[in-house]
Amino acid sequence: MNSATRQKIIEAAMELFWVKGFQSTSIADILSRTQVHSGSLYHFFPGKQDLLVAVLEYYRDGIEENLLAYAWKDVDDPIERIFALLNGYRIMLVTSDFAHGCPIGNLALEISEPDPKVRELIAKNFSNWVDAVEQCLVDAGPRLPADTDRKALAEFILTIMEGGIMQARTHRDIALFDRNIEVLRTHLDLLMREAERAIA
Amino acid sequence: MNSATRQKIIEAAMELFWVKGFQSTSIADILSRTQVHSGSLYHFFPGKQDLLVAVLEYYRDGIEENLLAYAWKDVDDPIERIFALLNGYRIMLVTSDFAHGCPIGNLALEISEPDPKVRELIAKNFSNWVDAVEQCLVDAGPRLPADTDRKALAEFILTIMEGGIMQARTHRDIALFDRNIEVLRTHLDLLMREAERAIA
DNA sequence: GTCTATAAGGTGATAGAC
DNA sequence: GTCTATCACCTTATAGAC
Numbered sequence: 001m002n003s004a005t006r007q008k009i010i011e012a013a014m015e016l017f018w019v020k021g022f023q024s025t026s027i028a029d030i031l032s033r034t035q036v037h038s039g040s041l042y043h044f045f046p047g048k049q050d051l052l053v054a055v056l057e058y059y060r061d062g063i064e065e066n067l068l069a070y071a072w073k074d075v076d077d078p079i080e081r082i083f084a085l086l087n088g089y090r091i092m093l094v095t096s097d098f099a100h101g102c103p104i105g106n107l108a109l110e111i112s113e114p115d116p117k118v119r120e121l122i123a124k125n126f127s128n129w130v131d132a133v134e135q136c137l138v139d140a141g142p143r144l145p146a147d148t149d150r151k152a153l154a155e156f157i158l159t160i161m162e163g164g165i166m167q168a169r170t171h172r173d174i175a176l177f178d179r180n181i182e183v184l185r186t187h188l189d190l191l192m193r194e195a196e197r198a199i200a
Numbered sequence: 201m202n203s204a205t206r207q208k209i210i211e212a213a214m215e216l217f218w219v220k221g222f223q224s225t226s227i228a229d230i231l232s233r234t235q236v237h238s239g240s241l242y243h244f245f246p247g248k249q250d251l252l253v254a255v256l257e258y259y260r261d262g263i264e265e266n267l268l269a270y271a272w273k274d275v276d277d278p279i280e281r282i283f284a285l286l287n288g289y290r291i292m293l294v295t296s297d298f299a300h301g302c303p304i305g306n307l308a309l310e311i312s313e314p315d316p317k318v319r320e321l322i323a324k325n326f327s328n329w330v331d332a333v334e335q336c337l338v339d340a341g342p343r344l345p346a347d348t349d350r351k352a353l354a355e356f357i358l359t360i361m362e363g364g365i366m367q368a369r370t371h372r373d374i375a376l377f378d379r380n381i382e383v384l385r386t387h388l389d390l391l392m393r394e395a396e397r398a399i400a
Numbered sequence: 401g402t403c404t405a406t407a408a409g410g411t412g413a414t415a416g417a418c
Numbered sequence: 419g420t421c422t423a424t425c426a427c428c429t430t431a432t433a434g435a436c
Contacts, residue, residue, distance in 0.1 A: 190387070
């Protein structure tokens with residue numbers, strides 16, 4: 001069942017979990033931001049954990065239209081799509097003055113003893129992201145060496161995004177992120193050069 | 201000023217922050233684990249934040265003897281020292297059944313509005329780690345291309361460590377970490393091959 | 401430096417009228 | 419579905435004797 005109130009709660013919780021984290025966001029924070037009252041919130045969500053689950057489901061269901069469609073609307077080249085996606089996170093870091101990191105990555109490290117449902121939803125969010133990047137690498141076809149493990153490389157790219165955000169936020173310096181992306185660029189260039197050599 | 205009680209508190213807090221996170225660790229948790237009473241704890245640490253600062257200073261001051269000396273005691277080759285260091289985190293993940301991630305990385309993402317002292321200490325812990333890896337890359341000398349930015353590459357390696365741990369913990373599957381390290385290995389191999397070609 | 405007792409406020413969650 | 423009122427608990431932190 002869906003309703004405007006329910007949706008409003010999810011979106012407020014999403015924003016607050018993103019910026020403050022799950023533990024540091026109180027139910028009172030969400031109530032005051034939404035102008036919803038406690039009774040309504042608990043009508044939709046039996047507990048705070050259930051709200052977290054709903055937020056993670058919302059991310060999971062929206063990756064295509066909220067993230068990928070936006071990042072890729074002007075980019076067709078599969079390799080450049082990867083960098084366009086990464087650049088989306090860069091813009092988010094800069095425009096939020098480092099308040100917004102990766103919402104999933106934050107939760108992944110914060111939730112130490114997650115109930116299985118939460119952990120699996122975080123994992124699913126990661127693997128959907130990895131699948132999308134893997135598809136780019138598959139679409140790059142013979143530009144990469146034939147024996148390149150494209151899934152492993154896609155996981156590697158998620159790792160770089162997460163680690164790059166972590167370092168950039170900690171130092172409050174986007175150059176950390178940029179240098180990480182540059183090294184990734186070097187790596188892909190080296191792979192593509194290898195592939196060219198194999199053909200020649 | 202230092203005392204056995206103070207040290208006992210720091211070590212308990214370190215372990216608890218590591219496993220449960222900072223917010224989720226209560227003062228009562230620390231008191232019950234140490235058998236110290238509230239009055240003593242607040243005698244040494246005016247507030248919970250000050251305890252966090254002390255823990256981060258403890259990490260910062262111990263990186264050489266608690267982390268590097270151990271990881272490198274049987275390894276001299278500078279490139280292999282990097283993989284030995286990374287393997288230390290791998291062992292930690294496996295032996296703790298994914299309870300222990302990177303203590304600094306966890307805090308880096310959990311603390312959203314850190315007071316400046318906390319953020320700077322986290323940054324210092326990161327940069328000390330990066331400096332150590334950078335030194336390995338410098339020591340690798342001509343095995344890497346002359347124009348390789350060794351600082352940027354060291355930052356990249358920290359990123360991979362952090363992102364690899366994040367993914368492995370989320371999926372509760374060490375293979376995620378291993379595949380990340382394998383791609384890094386490929387990257388360094390490609391760089392070393394480039395360097396050889398430049399000489400020839 | 402350590403102990404006991406306790407304060408002051410925030411937390412997630414509930415009851416029950418409407 | 420929404421509102422008000424409120425509970426029971428846990429949190430960080432303090433007071434003051436020893």
